[in-house]
Amino acid sequence: MATLAPSEVRRALADLPGWSRHRGAIRRTYQFADFPEAIRFVNAVARLAERANHHPDIDIRYNQVTLRLTTHDAGGLTEKDFELARAIDQRLH
């Protein structure tokens, strides 16, 4: 899978509020009411990640969860990262 050009990354990010580029990856921090709600979100992300066979880095800080996506095999950002980011955010709505 080919990495995206910077212009493609910018265009894809424009449709993903809350996500930003950071060191060859995209990331977003989500805030929840409490720790159990954060853990429920992590489980939903895990199901989507397994289905996509693409796994974000996940950092849990009490009621905050930060996801970080990149395509290690391709050495950068690919459509796979944005597909999973969109799937995760659709799940939130």
Next chain:
Amino acid sequence: MATLAPSEVRRALADLPGWSRHRGAIRRTYQFADFPEAIRFVNAVARLAERANHHPDIDIRYNQVTLRLTTHDAGGLTEKDFELARAIDQRLH
């Protein structure tokens, strides 16, 4: 809850293989067969954390999970951190 003296921390760590002191906290990285197994461990940790009302930082990197424990209210390591670390590791055996 009072923070532990360095000698108490050393003694407590001696009984917790894999855990080490790092920047005012204790941490351990666990390795699992795959991502779903790592997520199952995170859910077990989350249940113990809710029961203790004490919540580790949790970093998930595919099949690796790093836990970091400190007592923010006390400004350092307390018995609470070691109790939860022991409860988590007992769950693994």
